[in-house]
Amino acid sequence: MIPRPPMHDPPVRIPFNRPVLTGRELEYVRQAVLGMHTSGGGPFTARCEGLLESELSAARVILTPSCTDALEMCALLLDIGPGDEVIVPAFGFVSTANAFALRGARPVFVDVRADTLNLDETRLEERITPRTRAIVALHYAGVACEMDAILGVAERHGIRVVEDNAHGLFGRHAGRPLGGIGSLGTLSFHETKNLTCGEGGALVLRDPEFVERAEIVRDKGTNRQQLFRGAVDRYSWVDLGSSFVLSDILAAFLWAQLEQRSEIAERRQRIWRAYDDALAGWIEAYGVRRPTVPESCESTHHLYHLLLATPEDRSALLAHLRADGIYAVFHYTPLHLSRMGQGAGGRAGDCPVTEQVSDRLLRLPLYNDLTPADQQIVVESIRDFFATR
Numbered sequence: 001m002i003p004r005p006p007m008h009d010p011p012v013r014i015p016f017n018r019p020v021l022t023g024r025e026l027e028y029v030r031q032a033v034l035g036m037h038t039s040g041g042g043p044f045t046a047r048c049e050g051l052l053e054s055e056l057s058a059a060r061v062i063l064t065p066s067c068t069d070a071l072e073m074c075a076l077l078l079d080i081g082p083g084d085e086v087i088v089p090a091f092g093f094v095s096t097a098n099a100f101a102l103r104g105a106r107p108v109f110v111d112v113r114a115d116t117l118n119l120d121e122t123r124l125e126e127r128i129t130p131r132t133r134a135i136v137a138l139h140y141a142g143v144a145c146e147m148d149a150i151l152g153v154a155e156r157h158g159i160r161v162v163e164d165n166a167h168g169l170f171g172r173h174a175g176r177p178l179g180g181i182g183s184l185g186t187l188s189f190h191e192t193k194n195l196t197c198g199e200g201g202a203l204v205l206r207d208p209e210f211v212e213r214a215e216i217v218r219d220k221g222t223n224r225q226q227l228f229r230g231a232v233d234r235y236s237w238v239d240l241g242s243s244f245v246l247s248d249i250l251a252a253f254l255w256a257q258l259e260q261r262s263e264i265a266e267r268r269q270r271i272w273r274a275y276d277d278a279l280a281g282w283i284e285a286y287g288v289r290r291p292t293v294p295e296s297c298e299s300t301h302h303l304y305h306l307l308l309a310t311p312e313d314r315s316a317l318l319a320h321l322r323a324d325g326i327y328a329v330f331h332y333t334p335l336h337l338s339r340m341g342q343g344a345g346g347r348a349g350d351c352p353v354t355e356q357v358s359d360r361l362l363r364l365p366l367y368n369d370l371t372p373a374d375q376q377i378v379v380e381s382i383r384d385f386f387a388t389r
Helices: 025-034 043-056 067-077 094-101 147-157 208-218 224-228 248-259 261-279 311-323 339-343 352-360 372-387
Strands: 060-064 085-089 106-110 132-138 160-164 184-188 201-205 305-307 361-363
Touching: 025 043, 025 248, 043 060, 043 201, 043 248, 060 067, 060 208, 067 094, 067 160, 067 184, 067 201, 067 208, 085 094, 094 106, 094 132, 094 339, 132 147, 147 160, 201 208, 248 261, 261 372, 311 352, 311 361, 311 372, 352 361
Parallel strands: 085 106, 085 132, 132 160, 160 184
Antiparallel strands: 060 201, 184 201, 305 361
16 A cells, blocks of 8 residues: 655645546446446456466466455465465565464465565475475566476475566566466455556456366355356355455456556556666665566566665655655565564564565655656655765
């Protein structure tokens, strides 16, 4: 979630994020309403799921109300329960750990790499125990984790890989689509994401073995889909589940965004590269690090972040930008140092990269219709800040 600026801050000229219509969202929402199928499983849901299945080479994609819901479905499908352990990155959103903790599992926090800020694949083996059931790989900023290495570790130990792909829809690693590499993947269509319907998500199933049960879990633990296919004459409660269904109204909005996915990707890339080109060659002199994208990765350009030299520099630059009416923000706080994380065994010093990055990272405004003129204002404000130091 993006923190809202306090009321006493200067007026925001350039927000951190702004949802952008691509053209046909309201037309499709009207069609959904007039078509009299506004609950889940309607025609726009089918269109979105079918396109995502094709693009991600998935056995099945199921739209959900949020990425959090999709992660909770993963925990149910993997039969995660008390006594189990699930490896998660210490630098990540609370849902990444919470989805499994809700089932009684203990999240085991692993540090992230200093370059991509993704799960450090070299630290996995040391944290695996006989209780480990899954590894959650979060593709930070739409840049892929080292999936070959992570899958290799998982295969050696007979555990599953879940991709938290909230940032990385249509990104790739070594030519493979993110979200469709692990056994299970999750997507987000939250207001802050590249493609959005306000609130929404999806569960991506690479392995066909999960498909039938996922449909049951999605439909409150009932075999309702079997009734629709004529396999049973009535449906009943057959498994654990919940109401993990996205309204077709939101799917209609999402379909308009998916239709424009190539154009959205091009815009994000252009804005991201404009930041990178404008800052390259001088900002490093002040101890600031720009994002890293390995050659094997096709990024989604979800966000552009800077790593300041010190926490004090980060705070000062945030204040400077806000004084100029520019709303930049920080990102995740270390999961292992939160109250819940410490209750699961997290301790200071366990994940030093996460602890350092969290205090120094700053995200710049980036949304689909950020204009070159507004982006130049952001860059000039950053230049002015460092010119006085």
